Amino acid sequence: MVFTIEEIARLLNGTVEGDKQIKVDRIAKIEEGFPGSISFLSNPKYENYLYTTEASAVIVNDNFEPKKPVKAALIRVNDAYTAFTTLLEQYQRMSGMLIQGIEEPSFMGDGSKHGEGVYRGAFSYIGKKVSIGKHVKIYPQVYIGDNVSIGDHCVLFPGVKIYKNTVIGNHCTLHAGVVVGSDGFGFAPQPDGSYKKIPQLGNVILENHVEIGANTVVDCATMGSTIIREGVKLDNLIQIAHNVEIGKNTVMAGQSGISGSSKIGENCIIAGQVGIAGHLHIPNKTTILAQSGLTKSLEEEGLQLFGSPAFERKPYIRSYTVFRRLPELLERIEELEEKVLNLKPTESNP
Amino acid sequence: MVFTIEEIARLLNGTVEGDKQIKVDRIAKIEEGFPGSISFLSNPKYENYLYTTEASAVIVNDNFEPKKPVKAALIRVNDAYTAFTTLLEQYQRMSGMLIQGIEEPSFMGDGSKHGEGVYRGAFSYIGKKVSIGKHVKIYPQVYIGDNVSIGDHCVLFPGVKIYKNTVIGNHCTLHAGVVVGSDGFGFAPQPDGSYKKIPQLGNVILENHVEIGANTVVDCATMGSTIIREGVKLDNLIQIAHNVEIGKNTVMAGQSGISGSSKIGENCIIAGQVGIAGHLHIPNKTTILAQSGLTKSLEEEGLQLFGSPAFERKPYIRSYTVFRRLPELLERIEELEEKVLNLKPTESNP
């Protein structure tokens, strides 16, 4: 797949500055560019690399003015970053993801069916009464339990495990080792100190355009459904407990976790290693900083939280700044005490 | 599986208030009840839903007195919550978990055997000299290494990986992606800065009634055994390091971790994302709150710990309450300093 700069400029709706017939066949970061590769410049911090890069072509913003001579051909576009992303997508579409057909041995139970253009890898397992849409990729060693429904254009990477009754929309991507629909952690304490399992009879619903990172776990509901709304993106090694609901377009970074029955709003940003206690309500557009622990519901939209237990980011940072000076504060209090003690006699003196 | 209210009341040892012949075939939360479903009311906070629910029947406590008219039939029992749990169990027993037999292809090595009523899913792998009891369910893509012993009535969900020499009791449930018996993290630093692996030759013992959540890992011992005692319940994505021992009926929530050689007592409650350092001793009935980090052994039973490094919950909360006011404290100290400075001259004045 070799392209001329001109062909790429046409794809990106851009204009070429330099030799339109130069050919490129690889994509590279500007600081790692080599002859035959195309790169981009968006963040001004990287501008210096433009003057030294070995890349054959660089995508830049329309209004960009070089301060030194540039060896590479330039493709000028409205927004270099977006254009480059479009290019990456095209590249990926052409260079992979085209696999389809059925590898053997694979297993499909009674009453299951799937649409056209599906890939079913070797050692994949599909239970009974499973419904799978069009152009779904089921990689090797994936498990899909009974009565699961999967929409169109989903990708289940190797080793994904889907428990029975799960409902998955269109355009969902689940990375290797993801578990969806495992039992919620529900046990009733008994008088003798042991625990009795509370049956977990609900399921999980993933709406359209959900992406879930490797080895993340989403438990089924005790009753009803654990729901991950449209456009939610979950990173790796995340824990979503039973009966949780995550609102549209919320994103969560790696190793964060949400306890049972908490409801997270839309367009929230939850950073890495965050913990959210059970039965909380988190409004839309909430941001929770890394390693924070949320223990209370919030009333207001758009807050930024920090700390464990978490409160608002700005006061948290102010408190933490003083925390760093605590030994000094203690000394100042001790000095004050001494001074006040010395003052004391004067009080009764006059 | 359709039942009359009367049949259900008999099962639960309860009495019917309303039409005994009403039929139900589904279970629902009271706020989501629909015709043909049965629900329950235990927590008074949900009482209002009783007067509006579409559920055909609701299980309530014997002594409950409705404040408004109720459309649903009532089943009165001693303890509505426990009765409902019983009902869920019956439902689950009847609606699933009945799978047995051997799907092909599956693999079983020389000298391995299993009892009656076993399910071995497609693509499951059983090594050599493995002993498996009665009514064990081994789902697809499970791996069981050589010399493993598994008791009766265990369930190994898809993709569970059991390393060699592991010993598992009766009635254990391991969810998808669980790893038991992987090498402990033991490396001896060398003079050149590299690390030399310390062979991990021990195993893991899971006693009876242990349940382990999805993608949780239990490492084998360096020598001897990592031991999870009877009735222990581990949530998802937990890390149990080599030579750890967890006492009877202790429960751990998601994403918590225990470092090497620590011994946890019985009936402890360890919340989510807790970390416990290595070589510690935690007495019985200890409670550790979410995201806490335990760095020291405890002497006394029944303590509640919080914070990182953790200390007792009440003083921690008191300290944290003041932490939130630290900027104010700093100001008050500064004011004091100013005042005392202004006072000073008076000291030498009189």
Place this chain on the structure above:
Amino acid sequence: MVFTIEEIARLLNGTVEGDKQIKVDRIAKIEEGFPGSISFLSNPKYENYLYTTEASAVIVNDNFEPKKPVKAALIRVNDAYTAFTTLLEQYQRMSGMLIQGIEEPSFMGDGSKHGEGVYRGAFSYIGKKVSIGKHVKIYPQVYIGDNVSIGDHCVLFPGVKIYKNTVIGNHCTLHAGVVVGSDGFGFAPQPDGSYKKIPQLGNVILENHVEIGANTVVDCATMGSTIIREGVKLDNLIQIAHNVEIGKNTVMAGQSGISGSSKIGENCIIAGQVGIAGHLHIPNKTTILAQSGLTKSLEEEGLQLFGSPAFERKPYIRSYTVFRRLPELLERIEELEEKVLNLKPTESNP
């Protein structure tokens, strides 16, 4: 495999004190020794067990002088701990790890090849154009994507998933459930609040002697490579994001995570549940204590960090010590305020 004490002493370059013909066939901790087992004493804390152990032989340091009579035969060596580790290795080499050959069904795509002495377990999947070296062990249910390259003497435990284009050196060990090469968490926010996936086109490089614990995830780079340098050891359930680079001989304990594009130096020690933010630079020989959260790059080598956000260990501990006394500090401030208030009148009195 039964050995005389004399044979073992010769292997370890040691001298026997006691009956050289005593036979042992098992290894045990000194406090759990039994007849027929051999143990070791290195840590003086365990010396008392030497006088009561049932082990037939105990390895001790050359210069060790027993304070009481010892029943076991002694093998004196230069360094008892190192000698014992050598013994464990020999034991492991002889008692396992010798498996080779191809179990069926297993899958290998077109253009893939492997060297001599390889084990390919049942239900393992090797894609197209994969290159695998000599004496590699690929356990059951392992997935290896297209164009992956694996060196000699690697071990991929059951269920390991390697995405396409990954490059793995020699002598690497990946434990069950490890995922290497999954997509980095890269999404560009759109004006309508949704997120658009940024294609992840890079790969992962694991250099020689890398060991990765169970269910740990290493994401591929957006472009270029996520790189784990020679001798790095990662524990279980760790998250390594896209474009991270980890320097030679750095070790990370369980459940820690590194965000995108951060570069970690050589010979660092990162304890459990640590979080490292994105785009940071961590110099060589940095130590980060458990549960800490690093939010800023460091300039200096060899620092010890603690807390979240982390700063240097000693000042952190000093601040935390005062944190524990905060309620008392508040009281002292209140007392001071009262005293100063009472002083005030004296100021204007004289």
